[in-house]
Amino acid sequence: MSESAITFKDVEKSxxxxxxxxxxxxxxxxxxxxxxxxxxxxxxSGQGKSVTLKLVLALMRAESGQIMVAGDDITSIRGGKxxxxxxRFGVLFQGAALFDSMSVFDNVALPLRERTRKSEAExxxxxxxxxxxxxxxxxxxxxxxxxxxxxxxxxxxxxxxQLKPEIMLFDEPTTGLDPVMTQEIYxxxxxxxxxxxxxxxxxxxxxPKVFNLADQVIVLHNGNMDVxxxxxxxxxxxxxxxxxxxxxxxxxxxxxxxxx
Amino acid sequence: MRxxxxxxxxxxxxxxxxxxGRMGLYLLQMIQGCFRMPFRFSEFMRQMSFIGVGSLAVIxxxxxxxxxxxxxxxxxxxxxxxxDGMLGSAVSLTLIMELGPVLTALMVTGRAGSAMCAxxxxxxxxxxxxxxxxMAIDPFRYLISPKLLAALISVPLLTVLFDVVGIxxxxxxxxxxxxxxxxxxxxxxxxxxxxxxxxxxxxxxFVFALLIVWICTGRGYLxxxxxxxxxxxxxxxxxxxxxxxxxxxSVLIFDYLLTAILL
Numbered sequence: 001m002s003e004s005a006i007t008f009k010d011v012e013k014s015x016x017x018x019x020x021x022x023x024x025x026x027x028x029x030x031x032x033x034x035x036x037x038x039x040x041x042x043x044x045s046g047q048g049k050s051v052t053l054k055l056v057l058a059l060m061r062a063e064s065g066q067i068m069v070a071g072d073d074i075t076s077i078r079g080g081k082x083x084x085x086x087x088r089f090g091v092l093f094q095g096a097a098l099f100d101s102m103s104v105f106d107n108v109a110l111p112l113r114e115r116t117r118k119s120e121a122e123x124x125x126x127x128x129x130x131x132x133x134x135x136x137x138x139x140x141x142x143x144x145x146x147x148x149x150x151x152x153x154x155x156x157x158x159x160x161x162q163l164k165p166e167i168m169l170f171d172e173p174t175t176g177l178d179p180v181m182t183q184e185i186y187x188x189x190x191x192x193x194x195x196x197x198x199x200x201x202x203x204x205x206x207x208p209k210v211f212n213l214a215d216q217v218i219v220l221h222n223g224n225m226d227v228x229x230x231x232x233x234x235x236x237x238x239x240x241x242x243x244x245x246x247x248x249x250x251x252x253x254x255x256x257x258x259x260x
Numbered sequence: 261m262r263x264x265x266x267x268x269x270x271x272x273x274x275x276x277x278x279x280x281g282r283m284g285l286y287l288l289q290m291i292q293g294c295f296r297m298p299f300r301f302s303e304f305m306r307q308m309s310f311i312g313v314g315s316l317a318v319i320x321x322x323x324x325x326x327x328x329x330x331x332x333x334x335x336x337x338x339x340x341x342x343x344d345g346m347l348g349s350a351v352s353l354t355l356i357m358e359l360g361p362v363l364t365a366l367m368v369t370g371r372a373g374s375a376m377c378a379x380x381x382x383x384x385x386x387x388x389x390x391x392x393x394x395m396a397i398d399p400f401r402y403l404i405s406p407k408l409l410a411a412l413i414s415v416p417l418l419t420v421l422f423d424v425v426g427i428x429x430x431x432x433x434x435x436x437x438x439x440x441x442x443x444x445x446x447x448x449x450x451x452x453x454x455x456x457x458x459x460x461x462x463x464x465x466f467v468f469a470l471l472i473v474w475i476c477t478g479r480g481y482l483x484x485x486x487x488x489x490x491x492x493x494x495x496x497x498x499x500x501x502x503x504x505x506x507x508x509x510s511v512l513i514f515d516y517l518l519t520a521i522l523l
Contacts, residue, residue, distance in 0.1 A: 098388075
């Protein structure tokens with residue numbers, strides 16, 4: 001059993017709808033994200049996949065329960081301690097969240113300029129190396145609005161990886177990309193994870209393709225979580241909603257082929 | 261039916277109080293952000309250029325027309341009592357104590373405040389502010405404090421420009437068009453305007469600058485938490501309108517309060 005990077009203990013989260021009723025997103029869920037591995041969080045729209053990521057980052061707060069990251073409960077810390085804990089994370093947002101008034105170079109250089117004391121020459125070297133690795137060299141002076149969807153994701157990934165995060169969070173990383181680009185992005189994830197050794201959490205609709213990256217799969221359904229130690233094991237579940245999920249997303253038989 | 265009305269009324273009350281609380285906390289964080297290092301000097305200069313230099317033309321034309329209208333209106337009223345010589349005093353005091361700070365603040369709200377609100381709103385809905393948080397970069401230090409400090413310097417300077425151009429406009433209308441004695445215009449101004457009057461106008465312009473940046477950036481920054489603002493592009497347009505209206509009304513309310521307290 002590998003060590004846990006993140007542990008959810010009895011985490012509850014709900015939203016109040018416009019009509020005053022309460023919608024439960026997470027209902028006292030418990031699970032662990034193994035360190036150095038890839039966990040895929042799947043489930044239908046509105047089941048709380050992105051909310052789970054935001055809880056991990058403390059961009060949203062849980063109503064009760066604990067989310068343990070490196071021995072700290074991220075639900076209860078604030079200020080400088082939270083800031084320090086966040087330095088362990090890298091995030092690739094659904095829309096890449098690049099700063100649209102900055103060039104690709106400045107976007108990727110931002111964490112180095114703001115969070116390290118490196119000289120501008122060192123920063124330039126690191127950024128250009130990373131842009132070359134992600135096949136963005138020659139596009140460094142462009143602005144995000146001038147990039148394709150795939151290029152934006154790669155630039156977002158380059159920015160997120162600059163400070164060598166321990167935990168990478170990917171929110172719908174392949175939404176809006178064609179199948180070839182999707183495959184390229186997945187290969188990129190596998191390659192960078194092998195290099196840096198980060199723990200990876202991927203929230204995705206892209207099933208079953210994303211399972212090729214997964215060591216563990218979590219399926220969200222009506223506020224509950226079903227944890228599977230491998231994508232194949234989902235198929236043997238006897239739960240009705242999982243059977244339905246498998247049938248609509250993966251077909252009858254599925255075998256993962258881990259992306260090299 | 262009655263229960264529904266009470267429940268709706270209560271719900272609105274709670275959301276207004278929550279909104280005020282959020283804006284109060286935002287004000288504190290915004291001020292704290294100004295003391296966090298490293299300070300973004302280049303962004304501060306860009307904001308000085310945007311808020312200050314970019315507003316020069318609009319301030320110049322508003323001040324010139326306001327001053328000229330004051331010159332004509334003042335002459336019309338004072339002439340009835342044979343007090344043409346008081347025109348310089350009336351124009352300068354009105355501009356320095358009231359119209360200069362207020363109209364400058366309203367112009368800056370319309371030109372720069374709306375832009376600040378929309379910029380931050382778009383950054384919020386496109387997760388750019390979340391991205392800053394995740395990179396452990398303080399959004400208040402990085403995004404808001406350069407705007408606040410630039411406004412605190414630019415708005416009083418623009419107000420001074422407004423006063424000077426307005427007084428000159430009043431001079432042109434009163435002296436050159438209506439035939440008021442130039443010496444009495446200047447002497448009237450010199451004898452009636454005191455340091456206290458100038459201080460009142462300056463204090464007002466500082467407070468208005470703080471109000472504009474607080475309300476305009478706050479509405480944009482908190483766009484995702486404002487009940488009834490909607491989602492996406494519509495939420496940004498709604499909060500931008502709200503920001504301009506709230507900011508303008510607050511300027512007028514605080515103008516009265518500051519005059520009542522400091523006069």
